[in-house]
Amino acid sequence: MLKFDVVVVGAGAAGLSCAAEAGQAGLHVLLLDHAERLAEKIRISGGGRCNFTNRDAGPGNYLSDNPAFCRSALARYPARDFIALLQKHGIGFHEKHKGQLFCDEGSERIIQMLVDECAAGQVERWQPCRVEQLDVIDGGFSLQTSRGLVEARRLVVATGGLSIPKIGATDWGLALARRFGHAIVEPRPALVPLTFDPATWAPFAELSGLSLPVKVSVGSGKARTSFLEDLLFTHRGLSGPAILQISSFWTPGQALEIDLAPEQDLAALLLAAKAQSKRKLGNELAALLPQRLAVTWLARSGLDAEKPMPDFKDKDLQALARQLHQWQLMPNGSEGWRKAEVMRGGVDTRELSSQTLQSKRQAGLHFIGEVVDVTGWLGGYNFQWAWASAAACARGIAAELQATASEKQV
Template identity: 50%
Template sequence: MSGGKGYDVIIMGAGAAGLMCAAAAGQRGRRVLVIDHAPEPGKKILISGGGRCNFTNIDSAPDRYLSENPHFARSALSRYTPQDFLELVERHGIAWHEKTLGQLFCDGSARQIVAMLLDECARGGAEVACGVTIGAIDHADGLFRLATSRGEAAAPALVIATGGPSIPKMGATGFAYEVARRFGLKVVQPRPALVPLTLSAEEALFRDLSGVSTPVVARCGKAAFREAALFTHRGLSGPAVLQISSYWRHGEAIGIDFLPDRKGDWLLAAKRERPKAGLRAILDEALPHRLAVALGERLGIAGDLGTIADRVLAQAQARLADWQLVPSGSEGFAKAEVTAGGISTAGLSSRTMEAKAVPGLYAIGEAVDVTGWLGGYNFQWAWASASAAGQAV
């Protein structure tokens, strides 16, 4: 690691965004140093997608990202698309497949994506230094100077790519926010996103369903997702719940439609067609048995359908279509796949990711207040924001 003016760009963080930015900048002739405190690069990439890396989503669009400025991501996403990344993957001979809902995965291992990014960094001559801790960061005379465990490094451009605090067991911290605040950038309160939700003791009936999974529509505010929900010993998880968790705020209710395929007055129709059937038997045909029993108990409707007033059945039907639950909390950053919030986009250029008030300082990837849906969207933001900065530094 050389000191002084040995580099044009220093990138803090050797994850998806940092490596992508290093490759883009290096291949433009910039002298690039990437620093990471982890012993190896791309640790979160390696665990993603069950070890197969859900590296992008072909349906990526700005409306699938949360931010205080919902338009901020538009520029970068439009200039580096899922197709652009897919072409890079194919150029490296990495076999891939599409799962549900536009999600693209490696056929083999997530290690192929890390190797590809390191190859691209090497093509541009970027130096990747892992196991390096950063101390003081100063900015004077047009240079950012970093005191590190391997000596001083300096460059006219500094990129914050250290992500958010989600999954701390992987070494994740709030370092990005400390650096941002050091240079006067605002930080939108970080919170866990794509995270399981917990239920209180009053909802213990549902916590007793641990391991049961069923397709639902989960709603919070104007957001709605149709995917599977999974009951856990602490509350709710599964793709539908992880998605809605990004929109949920403490104290709010979420609504669950347990029978999204049942339309119209299906319960009244069942009463006419099978008056001697009980409600639990009807639910048992459409839902996992343990869930059907639990919902039946909560609804408290006994007897044959033919003996139950239409009004009572209509109320039961409405409740099954929008079952209100108020989560007690979430499982926190330890179980969150990503962080919502982060470095405020108000202080950044949407075209270059450069800080408006601090020339030469950039922020990309999960460190920024842009959070994608589950299913490859956050990787696409990493690639797109990194490409934008890599073309600008």
């Protein structure tokens, strides 16, 4: 039987980072994962370029039933700390959009950096390796794994969420949390394309592949949330950054409102065209919107695309503009876990320490990363939570175990 200071279950972004930092703090660390391949979510992120953080990441970019929880970890490990790690390894990066940082050399370079950091901390890594039984013992935990029996003074759960099951997502971390009496905020797919009733969507299905900048909103009053991003039409519904962002805030039964021309005053432009031009409505609208969208929209609205602009009443053009600025539509669901980038919900943070991510129900048990009820916006925020929660956990464990060792010496 092998004994470790820390066993980290889950070798994704949070697990690799936590194991590396704990190992470099002088702790004896074992990192294990049931999957054959390492850090698949990092590998596929950003189309293989890994959107590894966001320069502007802060508490306001995260959703949780306990919104204040993420403040401590994010403040103690901001984006600049992970950027410094890349610079230490000579890894180039670039900013693509709204603070989103991508690796110049591809995702594999980020993974290798984290593996190298683990090696620097003399972390043992077992993969693939499953935890077959876990018991609480005096002074820690006993884990019967597919590679043998181990004991650990601390156990860190970094098993991620339920999204993208084809790369190995499981509910192991959530099931373990429930076993120790933790409340779970209901998990649901987030950063996910939305779908619509096939009959309702039929007129728009032919627009699949069309993209344009929009403003998408959900909710009302103080609860209203909006994003100005690109929208992508698909055969089954809507995707693209705008929809992925709003999907984390959308709940079944809520309508979306989409402004298809957020930086234009369509009413003013159409009325000006009526006064100055004898062109057809279809031609004028195609000058303001993507042509395919203009054609589809007019066919759906019943307005004659071949009719000259002067032949329309002002109120008809104003109504057309209003419909395009305030397109109301009701999703019937989402593409689910197979297409979701992350999980919203998870282990209730009211039962975790914001300083160390340690359970308040079971001493020595920690939860980090996506398994926790902290969900970031699209754009590198979820990776930043992985790095920050991992650092808070590793540093907290190191400080507590070293303090215990000092007390014993005294």
